[in-house]
Amino acid sequence: MTREERYLEEEIDIRQLFHILRKRLGWIISITLAFLIISALISFFILTPIYQSSTALMVNKTFSESEMLNQIQLSDINVNIRLAETYSEIIKSRRVASRVIDEMNLDISYEGLRNITEVSLVRDTEFINIKVQNPNPEQARDIANKLAEVFQEEVVEIMNVDNVKILDKAVTPTSPIKPNKMMNIAIAGVLGLMLSVGLVFLIEFLDKTIKTPEDIERYLNLSIIGAIPHNEKAEKRKVVTFEDPKSPVAEAYRSLRTNLKFASLDKEIKSIVVTSTIAGEGKSLTTSNLATAIAQTGNKVLLVDTDFRKPSIHKIARKPNADGLADVLINKSDYRSSVKQSRTKNLDLMFSGLIPPNPSELLGSKSMLEFIEKVKEEYDYVIFDTPPVALVTDAAILANEVDGVILVTSFGMVDYQIAKRAVELLKNANANILGSVLNKIPMGRGGYSYYKYYSSYYGEYEKTSRKKRKKRSDVID
Numbered sequence: 001m002t003r004e005e006r007y008l009e010e011e012i013d014i015r016q017l018f019h020i021l022r023k024r025l026g027w028i029i030s031i032t033l034a035f036l037i038i039s040a041l042i043s044f045f046i047l048t049p050i051y052q053s054s055t056a057l058m059v060n061k062t063f064s065e066s067e068m069l070n071q072i073q074l075s076d077i078n079v080n081i082r083l084a085e086t087y088s089e090i091i092k093s094r095r096v097a098s099r100v101i102d103e104m105n106l107d108i109s110y111e112g113l114r115n116i117t118e119v120s121l122v123r124d125t126e127f128i129n130i131k132v133q134n135p136n137p138e139q140a141r142d143i144a145n146k147l148a149e150v151f152q153e154e155v156v157e158i159m160n161v162d163n164v165k166i167l168d169k170a171v172t173p174t175s176p177i178k179p180n181k182m183m184n185i186a187i188a189g190v191l192g193l194m195l196s197v198g199l200v201f202l203i204e205f206l207d208k209t210i211k212t213p214e215d216i217e218r219y220l221n222l223s224i225i226g227a228i229p230h231n232e233k234a235e236k237r238k239v240v241t242f243e244d245p246k247s248p249v250a251e252a253y254r255s256l257r258t259n260l261k262f263a264s265l266d267k268e269i270k271s272i273v274v275t276s277t278i279a280g281e282g283k284s285l286t287t288s289n290l291a292t293a294i295a296q297t298g299n300k301v302l303l304v305d306t307d308f309r310k311p312s313i314h315k316i317a318r319k320p321n322a323d324g325l326a327d328v329l330i331n332k333s334d335y336r337s338s339v340k341q342s343r344t345k346n347l348d349l350m351f352s353g354l355i356p357p358n359p360s361e362l363l364g365s366k367s368m369l370e371f372i373e374k375v376k377e378e379y380d381y382v383i384f385d386t387p388p389v390a391l392v393t394d395a396a397i398l399a400n401e402v403d404g405v406i407l408v409t410s411f412g413m414v415d416y417q418i419a420k421r422a423v424e425l426l427k428n429a430n431a432n433i434l435g436s437v438l439n440k441i442p443m444g445r446g447g448y449s450y451y452k453y454y455s456s457y458y459g460e461y462e463k464t465s466r467k468k469r470k471k472r473s474d475v476i477d
Helices: 003-023 025-046 065-069 074-091 094-104 110-115 137-159 181-206 213-220 232-237 248-261 283-295 313-317 325-331 359-363 366-378 394-399 416-428 449-476
Strands: 051-059 117-121 127-134 164-168 224-229 271-276 301-305 347-350 381-385 404-410 433-441
Touching: 003 025, 003 181, 025 181, 051 074, 051 137, 074 094, 074 117, 074 127, 074 137, 094 110, 094 137, 110 117, 127 137, 137 164, 213 224, 213 404, 213 416, 213 433, 224 248, 248 283, 248 433, 271 283, 271 366, 271 394, 283 301, 283 313, 283 347, 283 381, 283 404, 301 313, 301 366, 313 347, 325 359, 325 366, 359 366, 359 394, 366 381, 394 416, 404 416, 416 433
Parallel strands: 224 433, 271 381, 271 404, 301 347, 301 381, 404 433
Antiparallel strands: 051 127, 051 164, 117 127
16 A cells, blocks of 8 residues: 555545534534533522522630740741641541530531531641531531631640631631533533544444445445435436436436446446345446446347336336236237337336236246347347345346446445345346446435545455456557
8 A cells, every 4th residue: 555545544544534423413413502501500599509608717826925035947937837737627527526416516427527627727838728618608607617616725635735716717708619501511512522523433344334445345346337426406307417417416327427437348238136135225326327327328128117016217217017028028019119218318128017026037038038138139238127135046147148247326224235245136137247336325414425535445445456457458469
């Protein structure tokens, strides 16, 4: 792998990550908003506001008059600091707490009072702060003041010194210190965003459906010969190559037509089966647009609906499904009488006709082989729309009787293991698989950005494939 190829691969990987996020943007926004709303409801309406009140004490050593006349040494200050550390433990003792509880008649245990009380030392000073938190602001104030008073009295009795001064009494707090509503909401938003992004990537990791050209190459071992974007307008127009030939979707079908010419250098491709793994992948619409795109180049094309179980070509052509292929094969009549003209010059249609009781046997019959040979003599291309290969055997039977097979794979619809099984069924039938068409690629919001990722990858793949084919052609020559 060259440096340019490695750079391209890395660039595509990064873009794919952004496209995954963009595709699931609604999920990410919804989950993040849910976290924000829940956090706001809890913070504003459920959590009990907690108030804090504090009082400040000063601890100092008792000096004699002679000591007061002399300069106070640094060691004396250190003694005071150590005393403050000792006193902070006395404040938190059971002895002090029990007196406070009894004198204030509090409905709280010693452990409960200790949990709502914080005693802290102001660094390198002789000051002690007593902080009390309580849902009731008045009670927080009263407990803080009572702790200071009881402690001041207990020190005299325990230490036999009177060296604690109350500097600031606790006052009634006017606003709660928690919950910090805005902080809670901000944290919830970040957590919601992280969780949603993680969930999106987890879903993508667990998602085993085929979504990229790389998936087709890695799991199916097939070349990708077309990348068709999904477009609601194109779905309504049906044959977009005819009704809106200048659209990006129509251009994608023309690219498929061009790549089909290079799909096989070993043999001429005149008869083609177009199938899919399961129903709903857009096989019939792809077949109709491909047939129209080929006919627009001046080639004479016959589009045949061989899906006897659920025919669609007549619906796309907006005509009744009468006198079709089944009638020709069963009655052994001249096929020309069942051919219908389309709106596109050089493109003829043959519908499925009446629904036979034995579709598989009819497609594998001698009459079908003779029909294929006859129409190949009169048309440049004969394209067969068949049922999904993983559901019934019809496509595999017919695949062995034509020059090539195209597998239509819809974006994010088919599990790669099921698609792989479909490819195996075709190979077991000795089918010449020309490649796969990745269909219904999301266009992205506000334009074609999502499709551009695939078309850029596909464009690079197309250049590489053509170089390989040219080398093979040179060797053959």
